[in-house]
Amino acid sequence: MKKGKSLPVTTLFLDIGGVILTDGWSKESRKLAVKTFDLNPEEMENRHNQVFDTYELGKLNIEDYLDQVVFYEERPFTPAQFRKFMYAQSKPYPKMIELVRRLKTRYGLKIIVVSNEARELNSHRIHKFNLDEFVDSFISSCFVHLRKPDADIFRLALDISQEPARKVIYIENTPMFVRIAEGLGIRGICHTDYKSTCSKLTLFGLEVTE
16 A cells, blocks of 8 residues: 555546446436336336446436337327436435545546546536536547446546556446456455545546545
């Protein structure tokens, strides 16, 4: 850890879902949708699993996704009502957002999002929670047509940041994705909660003050 602390950190790679916001369209959200709209849970989940990777890669829009997953038969509600429900599932983690803002201000860090996000949900989340006020670049799966766990999405993020991997810290709540980034020389923090992430940041020389 002493070696890690001695290296200057210039760039923060950051996941969105599970770190600074809730997941955009999680299994729990889909279960709530099933209950709210009286859907068949097995059918919806099976259809979701068949198309969601393609949706997150930006190869389906939200209308295409919903046509396949929900509106393959007549419903007593509209696509607009269902989309509104989907967007409403995104909630912020205010302390984590403020933490990233403080780190950017104090250390002049580049903030690069590396996230699996579907286009319409991603756009909604960026603007609803003003993420573009402190994020420099969004390497979102829907924009770059690469999706974690593909290591190429991290290589692309490094190319865009124009920083060497050894100067980058990646905050991510999925252990597998942290390990993949670390395999490229990016130092990772597996996020579980605000307090532990603050403690881990100090090991890399990023002191956090309330």
